Amino acid sequence: MLEIQGIAVSDGISFAKAYCLKDPDLSFEKVTVLDVQEELERFKAAMGKAKKELQEIYEIAQGKFGADKAAIFAAHLLVIEDPEMIVAIKSKILAGENAEYALDEVASMYIEMFEGIDNIYMQERVADIRDVSKRVLGHLLGIEMVDINRLSSEVIIVAEDLTPSMTAMLDTKYVKGFITDIGGKTSHSAILARTLEIPAVVGTKNATQVIQQETLIILDGTNGKIIVNPTSEVLSFYKQLHTQHITACEELLQYRSLASFSADGCAVEIAGNIGKPEDVDMILNAGGDGVGLFRTEFLYMGRQELPSEEEQFLAYKSVLEKMQGKPTIVRTLDIGGDKHLSYLKLPAEMNPFLGYRAIRISLTQQDIFRVQLRALLRAGAYGHLKIMFPMIATLDEFLRAKAILLEEQQHLKSNGYLIAENVEIGIMIEIPSAAIIADIFAKEVDFFSIGTNDLIQYTLAADRMNENVSYLYQPYHPAVLRLIKNVIDAAHQQGKWVGMCGEMAADEIAIPILLGLGLNEFSMSASSILKTRAHIAKLSKQQSMLHIERILLLSTTDEVKEYVQRHLISS
Amino acid sequence: MKKMYKITAPEGLHARPAALLVTAVTPFECDVALTYKEKSVNLKSIMGVMAQGVAPGGIVEISAEGPDAEKLFQTVTEVFISKGIGEEC
16 A cells, blocks of 8 residues: 555545556667568558557547547548558568568658648647557557547546646546646646546656556545555545545535525625536536636637637537526636647747736737637627636726727627627736736726636746745735735725636635625636535625734734634634 | 649648548549649658648649549549639649
């Protein structure tokens, strides 16, 4: 038995065999073959196996995710069937090279050739060729390749990190959780785990090195603990914990159809964050009061050209219709930073989080922005749409973005489109400058939504993806709390409302403080909605308000935690 | 048989358009080549076609020899037009 500690990012306990995603050792020797016919047969057999696998994967992916996401495997099939490549490899084998070496030589030749062409499509093809040649090489060497989407039994995935495309392929029927070496509470894989409602532990540093393929593991996503090869006593203890967790979840279900009120009867809104139209179902299942953050990047990512107005319109419309009149806040494109679009050809930057991203791109590349706004305004006719702009730093940015929106609104109207009228327009508060001059913004906007992940990162100047400075990611830091107070007070003075759509909105300690500060809307992963509603139902807003002044005078995170626990939660 | 086509796909003859074209001609028996800037490649080879790097607006020559060449050109023209890849010229 072995214990590993990591960062708990998604609640729940699961038990399954480890499924390690690591690059297998595909090294080989160059040898001269004597029986070239036999070598050719060996090559053909490996190609046949690889091709059969790719066809299977393609079919599975098509059924599961649609033709669009499956297209990458269609490309792989074309590569493996490429007659020129096959001829080149065969002629090398006929000249006495072993199949592994011949394959590698030819694949490397193509990779080198494509890398020399300055074109983003070529870079993707390079990845395709690498994938395919690895697959064939694996068969030549008799090494089983792992395929995340060809699972047929329950597993817990163990990987260094999960890329967005890998996570898009996860099937929760078989994937009972995941463990990664790197990452933190706000990394993409962590957010995804909460969206999928599967337990996850990240930032373990060495899980991939110590966990062997197929060993039984217990994954405790609530406490960030992993137990490898548990004894039967430990296993039964965790099974009991698991049952308790399920019971607790069932108890929460009574809050599903209840409105969100504090113990002393003050109404708040508890909404959900979504990244794809399908995520709406989870918000509705949890009885969310609305969508507090609809990230629109999914429409732009994993493809080769910008999405059309029509495509976007249909996606937004489907969400607004499903929400049946409940408020749905859509954030305009927030690309840049750690999110890239290959086809936009954004230059690499020294400080991407401080660089060309979000509204900065929208205001410069207005053709992209205007298409999105038109699609949104048209979709707005089908539900309760609110729009917000990300990464606003100056008033001028907001006024320009709003002017563009109004222009497009006018334009659509005069062209006879059915569009949303009186759409509330707000901004994300993520940059300290905006938080500090919230009083100025409050006169112009309809609402604020505080994006705490970025606000904390910018306030404490700590990259939230960098493990070495993760101790600086402090939601209860007095500076952060004071900024939030400033924003809420400024908004309320102008009769505007304030929401929060970062991780902090679902934080047990932060919630009583935010309630006392007067936050109107809490938006979070679907999986946190019921827990938060139950938590708030036991808190008194009046009581919290009485303590705010004291809390804001505390000097450290630990003091805040202790104070809140003692005075606000237990009472 | 030979025919000239102008590529109209905005990204040129890369990725998706190239894949569509290769997929369309692969089932045919005859040999088929794509010539661009005096360089010829096998049109059944996705990597050969992409290595050509045909830019939008580029003129390519497709030549085919074999029993089903005529039918192949019908298919190629159809794919070019229906998928917005290019036009005969």
